[in-house]
Amino acid sequence: MSEPSGDIPQIPCSSKVCRRLFGPVDEEQLRRDCDALMADCLQEARARWNFDFVTETPLEGNYAWEPVQGLGLPKFYLPPGPRGAWDDLGGGKRPCTSTVLLQGMAQGDHVDLSLSCTLVPHSPERPEVSPGGPGAPRGRKRGQTSMTGEDRCREEGTTGNSITETQRANLFDSSCLLGKGEKRPGEGK
Amino acid sequence: MELLCCEVDPVRRAVPDPNLLYDDRILQNLLTIEERYLPQCSYFKCVQKDIQPYMRRMVATWMLEVCEEQKCEEEVFPLAMNYLDRFLAGVPTPKSHLQLLGAVCMFLASKLKETIPLTAEKLCIYTDNSIKPQELLEWELVVLGKLKWNLAAVTPHDFIEHILRKLPQPREKLSLIRKHAQTFIALCATDFKFAMYPPSMIATGSVGAAICGLQQDEDVSSLTGDALTDLLAKITNTDVDCLKACQEQIEAVLLNSLQQFRQDQRDGGKSEDELDQASTPTDVRDIDL
Known part of the structure; x- marks a missing residue:
């Protein structure tokens, strides 16, 4: 490992800090629990956003999903290259929740013609939000449903505004982006 | 003759910002929002069956030692503990996963707070290779999901x-x-x-x-x-x-x-x-x- 900074000490394998605390780790159980908890998260997100993040399909619910052109996403959130580059970075088996952005990229130069969706909350009292596209399901009111997971998480506002929710949805999509930062050039074997 | 040694600190720090430090509104806002980031319950009583208080102390001590050896920013360790407590307050966890979770929480806290974050590989070495970087990355997503991506918790x-x-x-x-x-x-x-x-x-x-x-x-x-x-x-x-x-x-x-x-x-x-x-x-x- 070669670290760009000389100050952070390398880990001597004999360091007494290197230790396992609770005996052997059962890889199988780890995998099962990870899959179950990820499925949990997906289910929660699916209910919350009425969007199936696995198959990338909008569902019935409070939000109308529509394709948009030119996401307006900062470049930061867009993957750097075609799909192949991703597998190299992530090691493949990461439970990636969204492929929309990646597909958008894979089609080559058409960055503007993204397949990604943005959400439009149906709130009549909020006309400044862009109205749902033609054919979008209408008539449901946000107030009728309580979002899942709200009770357990005080940090969520109960009446989220559309901008942060859009950003959160994007964050959810870009969850695949996270984690690639830890691999630095010249480090890790 | 005086000798000057001009070694440059590899970590670039922002200068203290008076707009952030000398404005009372910041302090008031911190006081207003801090409770949102507390764990929701005393989880040893109501959530965890396998994990005992002394195990939390073990994993915390280990995490602190890793942070010290890696010269992490001071905030990284308390922030990582905040993530760990919030996760454990919601998800029943076997003790064999506890060290992995501790590593994941340090990984996240370090990425949020540091110029040069801890790497997955390093953290795995510190667990005596009992976990793999791939597992760390997968659990990172799990923890993020359970914390609802709310990572910018207020710390002391x-x-x-x-x-x-x-x-x-x-x-x-x-x-x-x-x-x-x-x-x-x-x-x-x-x-x-x-x-x-x-x-x-x-x-x-x-x-x-x-x-x-x-x-x-x-x-x-x-x-x-x-x-x-x-x-x-x-x-x-x-x-x-x-x-x-x-x-x-x-x-x-x-x-x-x-x-x-x-x-x-x-x-x-x-x-x-x-x-x-x-x-x-x-x-x-x-x-x-």
Whole structure:
């Protein structure tokens, strides 16, 4: 490992800090629990956003999903290259929740013609939000449903505004982006 | 002839921003939002079946040692403990996953707070390779999902500068007080008893304990005892009695740690198991009471 900074000490394998605390780790159980908890998260997100993040399909619910052109996403959130580059970075088996952005990229130069969706909350009292596209399901009111997971998480506002929710949805999509930062050039074997 | 050694600190730090540190609205906002990031329940009673309080102490001690050896920013460790506690307050977890979770939480906290974050590979080595980088990355997503991506939690460190600047201490004493207060904060993060306390109270209690501790050796403060406590309580809108109790608990935990450490030293060669259970954060060792 070669670290760009000389100050952070390398880990001597004999360091007494290197230790396992609770005996052997059962890889199988780890995998099962990870899959179950990820499925949990997906289910929660699916209910919350009425969007199936696995198959990338909008569902019935409070939000109308529509394709948009030119996401307006900062470049930061867009993957750097075609799909192949991703597998190299992530090691493949990461439970990636969204492929929309990646597909958008894979089609080559058409960055503007993204397949990604943005959400439009149906709130009549909020006309400044862009109205749902033609054919979008209408008539449901946000107030009728309580979002899942709200009770357990005080940090969520109960009446989220559309901008942060859009950003959160994007964050959810870009969850695949996270984690690639830890691999630095010249480090890790 | 004087020799100058101009080694450049590889980590670039922003200069202290007076707009952030000298504006009371920031402090008020921190006080308003801090409780949102507390764990939702005392999870040993209501969520966890396998995990015991001493296991949290073991994993916390290990995390602190990793952070110290890697010279992480001070905030990384308490922030990682906040993630761990919030996760455990919601998800029943077997103890065999606990170290992996600790590593994941350090991974996330380090990415949020540091210019050069810890790498997955390094963290795995610190678990004696009991986990793989791939597993760490997968669990990172799980933890993020369960924390609802709310990572920018308020920690006691956020309050330190706000508190210090309102104290009548001579400037040259501040850095020592700050250093000791930071050590107390780390100590608190290793002890579950403080996990549900508001960060502002831990920060205030830590500054109080730091000043009282230092005062025994040298004159660091014109204010002492009740007058100091009253002023501290006022700064963070903390109840005076709660603050006193908190400060006493912090001092008790420190004493406990020091005794534990001395005993460890006396016992000399100990089995690895026993070492693991020692709850002495290494930094506390250079505090002399």
